[in-house]
Amino acid sequence: MARVSATTTSDIEKAAGVLRAGGLVALPTETVYGLGANAEDPAAVARIFQVKGRPPSHPLIVHIGGAEHLDDWVEAVPATARLLAERFWPGPLTLVLRRGRRVPLEATGGLETVAVRVPDHPVALALLSAFGGGVAAPSANRFGSISPTTAEHVRAELGEAVDFVLDGGPCGVGVESTIVDATGEIPSVLRPGGVTREDLEAVLGCPIAVPSTSRVRVPGQHPSHYAPRARVVLVEPEKVVVEAELAQELGQRVGVFLPPSFAGASVKAHAVVAIPASMPAYARGLYGFLRELDQRGCDVIVASLPVEEGLGLAIANRLRRAAGPRPSS
Numbered sequence: 001m002a003r004v005s006a007t008t009t010s011d012i013e014k015a016a017g018v019l020r021a022g023g024l025v026a027l028p029t030e031t032v033y034g035l036g037a038n039a040e041d042p043a044a045v046a047r048i049f050q051v052k053g054r055p056p057s058h059p060l061i062v063h064i065g066g067a068e069h070l071d072d073w074v075e076a077v078p079a080t081a082r083l084l085a086e087r088f089w090p091g092p093l094t095l096v097l098r099r100g101r102r103v104p105l106e107a108t109g110g111l112e113t114v115a116v117r118v119p120d121h122p123v124a125l126a127l128l129s130a131f132g133g134g135v136a137a138p139s140a141n142r143f144g145s146i147s148p149t150t151a152e153h154v155r156a157e158l159g160e161a162v163d164f165v166l167d168g169g170p171c172g173v174g175v176e177s178t179i180v181d182a183t184g185e186i187p188s189v190l191r192p193g194g195v196t197r198e199d200l201e202a203v204l205g206c207p208i209a210v211p212s213t214s215r216v217r218v219p220g221q222h223p224s225h226y227a228p229r230a231r232v233v234l235v236e237p238e239k240v241v242v243e244a245e246l247a248q249e250l251g252q253r254v255g256v257f258l259p260p261s262f263a264g265a266s267v268k269a270h271a272v273v274a275i276p277a278s279m280p281a282y283a284r285g286l287y288g289f290l291r292e293l294d295q296r297g298c299d300v301i302v303a304s305l306p307v308e309e310g311l312g313l314a315i316a317n318r319l320r321r322a323a324g325p326r327p328s329s
């Protein structure tokens with residue numbers, strides 16, 4: 001499907017009207033596209049879960065138009081949370097804080113905390129400003145599958161189930177926001193994302209805990225999240241080519257995430273994606289690469305983990321989850 005031309009003011013007005021009427025709007029953010037509803041409308045929020053096929057116990061993120069609105073949505077803002085909001089918003093950082101009264105339990109999966117962020121995308125900010133309230137939005141994909149980074153991905157996956165899709169072009173960051181539990185004075189990272197651990201530590205002036213991927217216990221983060229249809233196999237970077245060629249010889253249709261160290265190498269495989277050496281470019285492309293290899297009919301994707309620093313931490317987290325056990329297996 002051809003890209004719709006740049007979002008206009010009337011698109012924003014229309015989308016705000018859809019939200020006011022209890023409908024669902026897919027909106028671009030700097031991380032991934034979100035599936036949004038009026039955060040204060042329990043019936044609209046319930047439709048998000050229905051459309052995604054997501055269990056109602058998995059909490060959503062409430063998107064707001066600016067850090068100055070934070071106090072309207074949460075019970076209390078510890079000094080550290082205030083500092084992080086001021087420093088990183090708008091941006092790919094989500095703060096988990098104690099739930100304010102206006103946030104319905106439907107949006108928090110029954111939790112007494114709420115996740116809040118200010119997205120750094122002109123279309124999302126224009127929508128939030130026109131709408132005036134908070135927009136509860138998970139990533140606009142079906143439960144457990146790959147997050148969308150273009151409006152086409154959203155249309156292909158959710159189609160008519162969404163009342164309106166705002167097209168803001170491809171997402172610039174490409175992986176979801178970093179989620180920080182800021183309920184206490186010592187914050188901890190619940191999900192690595194677009195704001196790096198190094199960025200957080202520079203602002204906080206102390207080391208920050210990031211849980212090992214395999215043991216993350218955030219509701220709504222089971223191991224097989226972000227999974228393509230193809231099985232994902234992770235190997236050491238120097239073994240990617242040999243593993244891929246072996247599996248291809250054994251009759252599988254193999255997709256390869258070719259590490260930068262093999263750039264230009266010819267590989268006997270069904271489909272090859274050259275992984276960018278730059279971490280921001282890799283993060284921006286990651287979900288598109290997984291979708292592409294699915295579309296090309298790969299049975300298996302052979303990849304390796306990047307060095308786990310900077311954005312590499314979030315990329316490695318998503319790849320591990322993509323390679324994790326599936327609910328059906």
Ligand code: TXA
Nearest residue numbers: 031033034059060113114115138139176177218219220
């Ligand atoms: O970048 C992003 O964060 C994107 C864009 C659309 O903003 N959104 C996103 O939403 O990734 P979603 O629903 O796919 O992931 C949100 C995660 C959930 O998996 C859940 O684990 C966590 O946020 N979360 C939400 N509320 C929480 C809470 N009160 N306590 C702990 N974790 C929470």
Ligand code: MG
Nearest residue numbers: 138139140147
């Ligand atoms: Mg998601």
